[in-house]
Amino acid sequence: MDSRFGSSLGRGLAAMLVLLAALLSSPVAAMPDHARIHPTPCLRADTGGQTEADILSGSVPLDCGARQTRHGRGDFWVLLSGFSVTGSAEEPFVLRTASVWQDAVRLHILYADGFTAQVLSTSASTSPRIRPGAFIQYDLPVRSAPITAIVAHVQGSANVRGVLFSPEILPKSEAARRDLALTALYAGFLGLCLALLCYNLMMWAVMRRRFQIAYCAMLVAMMAYAFSSSGALAWVWPAIDNNDRLRINYGLLTLVVAAAIAFVRHFFEARIIPRWVLRLTRVATVTSLAATAAMVALAPWRIALLDTANSLALGALLFCAIPMIAFARIRRSRFLTVFLIAWAAPFLFAVIRVIANLGLLPPSFWIDNSTVMAMSAEALLSAVAIAYRIRLLSDERDSARASETLARLIAETDPVTGIANRRAFLAAAIGARVPQRLLLLHIDGFKEINDRIGHDGGDEVLRIVAETAQHFAPRDAPVARLGGIEFAILLPAQSAESFSPALLLERVRTAPMPSGIKVTVSIGIAEGPVATEDDWTSLYRDADRARYRASRDGGGRFRINLAQLA
Template identity: 30%
Template sequence: MHGIFGITAVFARRGLLLLASLLFCALAISSTANARVTLDIGANACVFPDHKDLSLAGAMARAAGGDCPGGLSTGEMRDAWLIKSGLDLRQKPGEPLSVHLKQTLFEEVTLYVRYADGTVWTMRHDAASAASHTELGGMFRLRIPWRAGTIETIALHARKVVDPRGAFVRPAVETPQVEAIETERQSLIYGLFGGVIFATLFFNLVLLVWLRYAFLFFYCGMTAATLLYGLAASGIMMRMLPAGLPPMLGNVAAEAVLPVMLWFAVVFTITLLERGTVHMRLAITGIMLATLQVGAGVIALITLFQAPERLHVPLAVVNILGAVTMALIFPMAIIAWRRGSRIILIYTAAWAVPLAGAFARILVALGFMETSAFIEDSYFYAMCLECVLSMIGIAYRISNIRAERDEARAREIELTYLAETDALTGLLNRRAFIEYGIRRSGKGKLKSRLLLIDIDHFKTVNDGFGHEFGDRVLREAARLIESVSPAGAVVGRLGGEEFALIVPHSERDDTAGTILRAFRATPMTDGVRITVSIGSASGIIADDRTWRQVYRRADTALYEAKRTGRDRHVAAAGPEPSVATAA
């Protein structure tokens, strides 16, 4: 555990420094995105809904008349036009221009390029061509082939729009040079996002296999859902899937994956926080709301294929439930902090930026604010930041668990020691001695020798010198027996002045003689010399029954040693014990 925690801490610290550097670079590049656009055709363009299925000529006539009300109403299923006239664009041979547009929720869009001589070139972006037109970043690009002449008007006609942001988000005309720069920028953003998320997922999967903590499982689920969201929102999924699928599949899939990520995030929060700091009613409410949101996301995917004209309904439900669920995190965090949670501050810092970005995207999706390049890309920066900060939180939580485990283990060892140890001598007590003796037999396969050791005339020591002096003698006798016992012997005090040893059976074993000689040669407290009597018996001590059998024979031998003069060892052999006095 200590090594795993060290690896986690090092990963989190180094990952944070690396991420800070990469985020700075990505944000610096993102902040200059608008400056690199060759021509923003959304600025001062005429945008209006189309209720009458207008032709290009009709749309241009309406635009020329100044009938340009602006964006679309939230949730309405309709067509829309964007007309940008008065242009003076000329292409160079080998450097074709392209129209770059954020993929939103519509079924198809047609690009019209009208030249000064009246020639009109068209290209359609629909289910048949979506995969080939989709670029990294959830954008699609329609390239205009080279043709001599001046481009006077660029028009976009979107059909069946259900996105409250409108059909035309960040429309621009780009040169090949700017296109290459934009591709590099998106590659950096998604490379950063994918690298951090994938590395974090892999590392936490390893930790999950080793540690099996519940919060690691839910964190891996959240990270995997985040990775899926990146695949859907980035346009990579559309490039991987076969042609013929709706162009807005990527956006709808991203909206459906977000609730899954939020569900794992809620449960991750509950399992990560310290026990007793989670407000269970809020937690259960959050899980229920997130579950309903997941269901709404699934319904949105089904609706995309079955009834796309009603797609705005489940998408609105997804976003409303998401906003309410995320709003619950703040009171949960406050309550956890007031209940003494130490990790909640790290967790709150990790989720503050992603929550702010997600809330902004929900407001955009509900039509309360306009989108921007920063809002569109901020989710990826925020989730990278969240992953690394959450890793620090996970490392901190593992540290707490380790401390709690070590404390519990220390208490367990202390309680075990108190339960098994004779308080006066520090040897095993009677119960623990018997248990260790049975355990030492190897499930009844090993033959052992039991030695019962009794201090001779100990009552005289107690009566003559007092019980406190007698206790000191018992402690010194215990240390002496333990010091001369062979390695692997089980040593205990059975009660009063009686001690016991269990040693491996051997015909040449002289443990009893060694103990007798040690007591004869070693004076106790204040020079008092004592001797001991020893009775022994051999047998297999496999359970309580066999212990009693061997003990009775050893006790009979001990009685015989005392009866025949003390300061000697008697070994039980067969039905009648034999007497042997140590030399």
């Protein structure tokens, strides 16, 4: 990476990181702690026969530990207590929980005066309660007495992440501010992805590189996942069952990872990644897609096993990036540094999430929803990697074009005189649709010239004759050294009368030559079609006969093939 691009890259990364920090440090994080209550959920499996009164009275044991998932799937009672909040018509309170797989939730809301209110929500009716970030929001009825406890009866909980996961009680106005901040975050992310998608599709239309298509596929999958996981899908499709929306999330997340690994595979040079790694990646991709398809189709049957299999398959797919990066380092890929800058954070986020999904880290809402942060970082930083990759490709293309142009120029240029050679002349001449006039020039007495002034002087004579012929001919008329001391000029027959061969003879005769010698040429002229190679052969033969007569008659003159022109 050159120093100028390196400094530009540094400034670009700094600006992007500031933007990313601004997106993630929204009013959600800035909300004062006293406005939010995080009650510890205490739960018990519903074995039948219990009521909310039993849960509130403490007559049955409850588990208030952090790991709700150890209880497995089923129906549960969950107690939220240890707080007291009083809402008003102007400032009611709400309960928010993270969206998890469950069939129904019935809230029993206990007030200090002994009154109990109930709120029921099923997976089929949850969509209107979905807020930005896929929080489920329950409005808590307002009474003069404070709320002191909430008992939730959860039916059909998969308990993969938790039964009542990350519960939070806060004023509705604070919830609205959070909604606004998260909406801005997701809208900014979707807008960024859309802009990158349009840009890279346009670049793909020009460059046609596989990594660009893989990157565009990843952007589309990321946008779809963000649209679904943010809760926006539920607003657009209010009738969707929330559990079905979670199925969609599983599928889209796997597509994001699969497209990302495909992008990595095609991002590095073709020689970098061994075939066995590519085969391993294909197997891991198919396995991951199959595990996700099973999760989507079969859940909630054996959902814990299906979720573990899906997480392991995603982990294996992510693991494929490690040998790719290792071989990129071993084989000295030019793109490794910028790739690591762009992808280190997203890769780390993804690995942490897989580890958490396997139960090796305690459940956390932020880990479970780290995807948007990882995708934001990836979308911002990978744009730098894409831009650098495209820059190098452009440089390679320009270098190849320059080399091709130079090679073609060398192949079509006479090395002594610098004008076109026979090959280039024939390519330009053959195929003309109108009759042409061919002027063949031979330098008279060239052997004696070489003997007198040497070969270097002879080469200079060749260059001067070539330059004189080029200046004499029209700008678009082919002029070439056909070989040895023979030159050719091709003119359209209809305009050839305006170019006098006598004038060309005079210009060669008076041109300053090495050692002050005088040089003359003999010119043979013929006219005819040059549509085919046979036409060219015939025209050349006629002009050569005329040139031979000019040389035989003493040189320094021109002759025209009169029979051919008759």
